[in-house]
Amino acid sequence: MTDLLEVNGVTKRFGGLTAVKNASFTLKKGEFTGILGPNGAGKTTLFNILTGFMQPTSGTIHFNGDLVRELAPYKVVNRGMARTFQLTRPFVGMNLLENVLVACMSPRASQDKDKEARASYLLAQVGLGGRDREPVETLPYGDLRRLEIARALATRPDLLLLDEPFAGLGSSEIEQLAQLIRRLHREENLTILLIEHKLREFMALVSRVIAMNFGEIIAIGPPEEIVKNEKVIEAYIGKTEDAHAPA
Amino acid sequence: MKRISPIDIAGGIIVVAILALAPMFAASNYLTGVLTVCAIYGIWASSWDFMSGLTGRENFGHSLFIGTGAYTAGFLSSIWSASPWISLPLGVVIAIAFSLLVGFPTLRLRGPYFALAMLSASAILQRLCLIFWEYTGGEEGLYGLDPLIKNPLHYYWFVLAILAVTVIALTLLAQSHWGLLLRAIRGDEATCQAAGINVTFYKIVSLMISAGFAGLGGALYAHYQLQVSPPLFSVVVSITVIIMVYVGGIGSIYGAAVAAILLTLLTEMLRGFGEYRLWIYTLTLMLILFFLPNGLIAPLWRRMTERFR
Numbered sequence: 007m008t009d010l011l012e013v014n015g016v017t018k019r020f021g022g023l024t025a026v027k028n029a030s031f032t033l034k035k036g037e038f039t040g041i042l043g044p045n046g047a048g049k050t051t052l053f054n055i056l057t058g059f060m061q062p063t064s065g066t067i068h069f070n071g072d073l074v075r076e077l078a079p080y081k082v083v084n085r086g087m088a089r090t091f092q093l094t095r096p097f098v099g100m101n102l103l104e105n106v107l108v109a110c111m112s113p114r115a116s117q118d119k120d121k122e123a124r125a126s127y128l129l130a131q132v133g134l135g136g137r138d139r140e141p142v143e144t145l146p147y148g149d150l151r152r153l154e155i156a157r158a159l160a161t162r163p164d165l166l167l168l169d170e171p172f173a174g175l176g177s178s179e180i181e182q183l184a185q186l187i188r189r190l191h192r193e194e195n196l197t198i199l200l201i202e203h204k205l206r207e208f209m210a211l212v213s214r215v216i217a218m219n220f221g222e223i224i225a226i227g228p229p230e231e232i233v234k235n236e237k238v239i240e241a242y243i244g245k246t247e248d249a250h251a252p253a
Numbered sequence: 254m255k256r257i258s259p260i261d262i263a264g265g266i267i268v269v270a271i272l273a274l275a276p277m278f279a280a281s282n283y284l285t286g287v288l289t290v291c292a293i294y295g296i297w298a299s300s301w302d303f304m305s306g307l308t309g310r311e312n313f314g315h316s317l318f319i320g321t322g323a324y325t326a327g328f329l330s331s332i333w334s335a336s337p338w339i340s341l342p343l344g345v346v347i348a349i350a351f352s353l354l355v356g357f358p359t360l361r362l363r364g365p366y367f368a369l370a371m372l373s374a375s376a377i378l379q380r381l382c383l384i385f386w387e388y389t390g391g392e393e394g395l396y397g398l399d400p401l402i403k404n405p406l407h408y409y410w411f412v413l414a415i416l417a418v419t420v421i422a423l424t425l426l427a428q429s430h431w432g433l434l435l436r437a438i439r440g441d442e443a444t445c446q447a448a449g450i451n452v453t454f455y456k457i458v459s460l461m462i463s464a465g466f467a468g469l470g471g472a473l474y475a476h477y478q479l480q481v482s483p484p485l486f487s488v489v490v491s492i493t494v495i496i497m498v499y500v501g502g503i504g505s506i507y508g509a510a511v512a513a514i515l516l517t518l519l520t521e522m523l524r525g526f527g528e529y530r531l532w533i534y535t536l537t538l539m540l541i542l543f544f545l546p547n548g549l550i551a552p553l554w555r556r557m558t559e560r561f562r
Contacts, residue, residue, distance in 0.1 A: 057447070058446075059443070059446070078446070078451075079446035079447060080445075080446045080448075080449050080451050083446070083447060083448070083449035084449045088447070088449070089447055090447075091443075091444070091447070095441050095443065095444040096444075097436070097440040097444065098440060099436070099440065100433075100436070100437070100440070104433055107430065107433060108433060108437045108444075108445065108448050108450065109448035109449060111430055111433075111434055111448075111450060112448055112450055115449070157444075157447075157448055160448070161448065161449040
């Protein structure tokens, strides 16, 4: 297996605050990795840096062997790295199909000639089949997450970054969404990097964990090892009561 | 994708037919002249709506494109005695060049930079016309342009045809995948980026299209007035166009064109009221914008034709 993503010494400072401190890790093709950490650990900042929405203060990011640092977000997407947002951001005033169609217009999706058919297919893939013409305003939160994933898939990613896909969902919705993500990983051969701090769902999904605290990566390893890691227990599991605060 | 329904096509044909035949029932050429200006404002308003209405990036200086298109015609026809038919394509080209000049540095930024840059650019051009009066004729502007078509009625029909083509072309574009992207940009730029869309590119090209049609309208206006002067660049022109679009229903394109025609006619009809004219006009606008924030023309048409769709 080759390295799909290689993050080397990435640091992000906001004035005096260091949100991400010297983060280094690699993702192999086909891996399902999760980033674990309490609120404010720098997970979303790291996501924003990887996807070009923020520039790191220092450090390098290689994706598919190319340096992607300082590329505009849409260029990163067209290299094959797509993301979803923690707070879903649908295009209001458009129906489900149109929401996905926008992403089908990206250069990366140029091979899909029949954009409507492709968008419709993707909606069916994420479990929103037959609802193409529904307005996006009436969708419950769980379905909006599915829509976000369909939109990300429309850009034909090699690597999919999911920012807290389970936040704000009920347990049955979580179970269904987890199944969908698991299926995409298996069937579409997607490499997935997922942020979550709902521990149970998280550990059941991922095969490798990057644990963060106060902007630093404190441990990397399989879930079984991570839950036994002292630093992680101290930073995260020891504070389980607090960490259940709303996302 | 939304398709244009038969009722919209029927409505369009009826409106164009009424407009085309209206001057034939009038005794003088006065109405023909007024309607020519109406149609030109229709081109300006629908072209503004295409870029700003769809992407949500308000352009406060559409008069920049109108003025550059008109002055291109002015220089070509009155100074270099070129054929007036060259004015139209060159007016379009020069207006597009100015759209790149302003759009390229400012449309990549978020925030009010684009709106302010457009406003300033049109004001600067107006000042430049006065400063370089030896070349531009200063306050008086340029005179003695050749008419495109001598017969006023025929010229009116020509302008009306261009308005119809403008509205049809921009509507088709707005309903295409392209238009969908522009509306997505209005919704959320970050999501567009995450969807792999080069937001800046689409904004700049839509501004170029908008500017091209505005410049064409400017050149048509110049060859109607047979004269161009600095007020063509004024903020008043830009604001008038924006008001027309809001009354028409933002993002609808055809609504902007119809509102432009009706408001221009209203201004003319109120001439009889003398100094009360502006009072009545302004009050009408305020009532429309206050009670109908989504505009008048397009929402009204949609409600009237609901059962035929």
